[in-house]
Amino acid sequence: EADIYQTPRYLVIGTGKKITLECSQTMGHDKMYWYQQDPGMELHLIHYSYGVNSTEKGDLSSESTVSRIRTEHFPLTLESARPSHTSQYLCASVSPGLAGEEGTGELFFGEGSRLTVL
Amino acid sequence: KNQVEQSPQSLIILEGKNCTLQCNYTVSPFSNLRWYKQDTGRGPVSLTIMTFSENTKSNGRYTATLDADTKQSSLHITASQLSDSASYICVVYDRGSTLGRLYFGRGTQLTVWP
Numbered sequence: 001e002a003d004i005y006q007t008p009r010y011l012v013i014g015t016g017k018k019i020t021l022e023c024s025q026t027m028g029h030d031k032m033y034w035y036q037q038d039p040g041m042e043l044h045l046i047h048y049s050y051g052v053n054s055t056e057k058g059d060l061s062s063e064s065t066v067s068r069i070r071t072e073h074f075p076l077t078l079e080s081a082r083p084s085h086t087s088q089y090l091c092a093s094v095s096p097g098l099a100g101e102e103g104t105g106e107l108f109f110g111e112g113s114r115l116t117v118l
Numbered sequence: 119k120n121q122v123e124q125s126p127q128s129l130i131i132l133e134g135k136n137c138t139l140q141c142n143y144t145v146s147p148f149s150n151l152r153w154y155k156q157d158t159g160r161g162p163v164s165l166t167i168m169t170f171s172e173n174t175k176s177n178g179r180y181t182a183t184l185d186a187d188t189k190q191s192s193l194h195i196t197a198s199q200l201s202d203s204a205s206y207i208c209v210v211y212d213r214g215s216t217l218g219r220l221y222f223g224r225g226t227q228l229t230v231w232p
């Protein structure tokens with residue numbers, strides 16, 4: 001079992017509300033990611049962080065913001081939710097990988113937060 | 119066009135049967151490829167990693183192959199079980215990218231019937 005946790009698992013809110021999706025990991029990983037996943041589609045990177053006080057936007061244009069004040073915590077915030085934000089949000093952290101082998105780190109995912117905006 | 123294509127999109131097999139899932143990629147330069155299993159309503163979990171120099175690797179009933187020349191990988195599941203019902207996602211690492219880009223396939227949805 002991966003030591004990475006997301007809350008809430010399910011959230012139904014009205015348009016215009018502010019929401020924060022929580023993500024915490026206890027593995028001490030520096031790299032963390034937020035992905036958006038829609039049915040039958042590939043995961044899309046929306047934010048990433050390579051360590052404390054490091055955050056960047058991913059490939060998918062997103063109106064959300066993230067913060068990384070502590071290594072273990074990587075919350076995602078939507079200031080004003082819209083129906084187009086309805087999706088599954090997955091948080092992940094990356095292990096260091098095989099010695100001398102770039103990019104071999106394993107992604108450890110949380111169980112996801114399924115957001116529905118009415 | 120996605121740089122990682124998986125086939126079939128979905129597959130239904132009977133319990134106890136074998137199956138093979140395919141992953142074709144165009145990512146270059148290639149570094150490594152991982153297969154993940156995603157149960158419904160859960161996050162993906164890594165099954166195996168294939169680095170450039172590896173051709174085949176087994177993890178229990180799962181066997182992954184890699185042909186870096188043709189840019190193809192397969193995941194073979196032997197003696198399927200009901201618990202194998204899940205989406206299987208192929209993820210390729212682009213070592214040529216500055217920030218370590220990962221490319222995801224859309225997954226193959228496997229259903230195992232009793």
